[in-house]
Amino acid sequence: MSATATTPPKSSFSPFSSFKFPFWAQIVAGLALGVLLGWLARSQDISWLKTTLEQVGDIFVQLLKLAVAPLVFFAILVSITNLRKVNNAARLAGQTLLWFMITSLIAVGIGLTIGLLTNPGAGTGLTPADGQLPKKTGSWIDFLTGIVPTDIITPFTELNVLQIVFMAAVAGIAALQLGEKAQPVLSVAESVLELLQKALWWVIRLAPIGTVGLIGTAIASYGWNLIGKYATFTADVYIGSALVMFGVYPLLLATVAKVNPIQFFKGAWPAIQLAFVSRSSVGTMPVTQKVTERLGVPKEYASFAVPFGATTKMDGCAAIYPALAAIFIANIFDVQLGIKEYLLIAFVSVVGSAATAGLTGATVMLTLTLSTLGLPLAGVGLLMAIDPILDMIRTATNVAGQALVPVVVAAREGILDKEAYASASASPLDERAPVPVATAA
Numbered sequence: 001m002s003a004t005a006t007t008p009p010k011s012s013f014s015p016f017s018s019f020k021f022p023f024w025a026q027i028v029a030g031l032a033l034g035v036l037l038g039w040l041a042r043s044q045d046i047s048w049l050k051t052t053l054e055q056v057g058d059i060f061v062q063l064l065k066l067a068v069a070p071l072v073f074f075a076i077l078v079s080i081t082n083l084r085k086v087n088n089a090a091r092l093a094g095q096t097l098l099w100f101m102i103t104s105l106i107a108v109g110i111g112l113t114i115g116l117l118t119n120p121g122a123g124t125g126l127t128p129a130d131g132q133l134p135k136k137t138g139s140w141i142d143f144l145t146g147i148v149p150t151d152i153i154t155p156f157t158e159l160n161v162l163q164i165v166f167m168a169a170v171a172g173i174a175a176l177q178l179g180e181k182a183q184p185v186l187s188v189a190e191s192v193l194e195l196l197q198k199a200l201w202w203v204i205r206l207a208p209i210g211t212v213g214l215i216g217t218a219i220a221s222y223g224w225n226l227i228g229k230y231a232t233f234t235a236d237v238y239i240g241s242a243l244v245m246f247g248v249y250p251l252l253l254a255t256v257a258k259v260n261p262i263q264f265f266k267g268a269w270p271a272i273q274l275a276f277v278s279r280s281s282v283g284t285m286p287v288t289q290k291v292t293e294r295l296g297v298p299k300e301y302a303s304f305a306v307p308f309g310a311t312t313k314m315d316g317c318a319a320i321y322p323a324l325a326a327i328f329i330a331n332i333f334d335v336q337l338g339i340k341e342y343l344l345i346a347f348v349s350v351v352g353s354a355a356t357a358g359l360t361g362a363t364v365m366l367t368l369t370l371s372t373l374g375l376p377l378a379g380v381g382l383l384m385a386i387d388p389i390l391d392m393i394r395t396a397t398n399v400a401g402q403a404l405v406p407v408v409v410a411a412r413e414g415i416l417d418k419e420a421y422a423s424a425s426a427s428p429l430d431e432r433a434p435v436p437v438a439t440a441a
Contacts, residue, residue: 023208027211027274030209031215034213034215035215035216037053037212037216038216038218042220050220052213053213054217055213056210060206060210061210061280065159070156072311076165076311077171077172077189079306081175081186082300083300084176085300086300086301091413092304099405100312100405103244103405104319104349105350107319108319110244111321112342114240114243115323115328119232119327120324121332207274215277230383234386241320241396244315244316244397245272245397249401252404253404253408257411259407263422264421266424267421267424268292268295269291270287270291271403272399275396275398276392277392279395281310281398284395285307288403289302289307292407294425295421296410296420297406298410298415301406301415305402306402306406315398316395316396320397322345322366322369326369326373330375337373344372345373348365
């Protein structure tokens with residue numbers, strides 16, 4: 001006589017298998033230690049400690065960026081070809097794009113409202129002389145002409161994500177047209193993508209250490225005095241992001257998707273917290289896709305929607321932030337904005353968000369917004385010092401939206417696995433599920 005019992009399978013040795021400290025707690029501990037070491041380096045003027053923190057943070061970000069170019073290319077390529085496995089693929093793609101636009105419009109509306117109520121640039125003591133021209137700028141001409149690369153190598157060496165997305169989309173559509181003839185290439189692409197994601201998982205496990213360096217550097221370099229000058233603007237960005245993340249998103253989940261919002265945050269939290277630390281939507285993409293699948297979104301659809309969102313869906317960087325920053329800079333330069341300018345901000349946030357491209361920072365998107373409004377680009381220099389602190393919440397909002405839209409669309413289309421959604425795990429680790437094994441009774 002035999003019975004079936006559920007026991008965890010024996011797995012090969014993992015360098016992380018002995019870690020019992022929850023990953024989220026490791027991140028929190030890294031934040032606390034980073035603040036402490038950064039304060040110590042600044043208050044005691046310990047130059048070697050500041051240099052060490054900066055190097056640790058830079059190495060972590062560089063490791064993330066190292067995988068960005070090939071990861072984006074193969075993720076977009078595979079995601080487009082995976083749509084052939086999904087019923088009503090064109091409808092799903094259209095619905096995804098529609099909800100990207102809807103949530104972006106809501107986010108930019110919240111940013112504009114908060115900015116108009118608080119006038120974040122007033123009373124800061126900052127003047128136009130404090131600003132400087134940014135090293136990177138964006139314009140509609142650059143945006144449109146910059147989509148198509150001049151060669152296939154430069155976008156990868158210069159990390160031009162928009163051009164990489166273009167090439168991947170062309171390759172994916174061509175593969176769909178070729179059908180079975182393209183299968184060998186697709187098999188290689190899928191294998192390379194899995195390899196990249198596995199390697200990136202190892203980098204992600206270093207996030208607590210990277211957190212110490214990134215947060216410590218921000219505190220050691222800027223201190224609290226700088227935040228005081230930008231107190232209203234900083235508060236506006238954090239409040240606006242929080243309203244979108246914890247107000248708008250739960251409302252959409254409850255009313256449109258008709259699912260439990262709390263469960264969404266339980267499942268998506270690993271990606272959101274990593275985005276907060278890494279400040280990179282693309283670097284967080286493997287985690288975002290994993291938690292989206294755990295929330296019950298079919299893998300074939302999630303593998304399209306998440307990479308697509310990681311390069312174009314930016315509620316924090318491309319909606320809330322540019323709206324508030326435009327009002328802030330207009331306050332400093334004493335420029336009056338009217339209804340036309342506010343509508344232009346909304347337009348840029350929806351159409352131009354691909355310019356942000358999921359990388360750390362939103363300078364290009366901000367300069368695109370300012371150039372459209374005719375505001376001085378020197379105003380960007382006023383915000384560069386505070387940018388790392390703002391970018392954390394912006395990127396967390398981006399990633400939350402990138403996980404939200406696939407859930408909403410899947411629920412509306414009746415393909416969301418409600419049982420998987422209800423039991424989504426909060427763990428970000430690449431764990432194996434228990435399997436039933438036969439045992440003698």
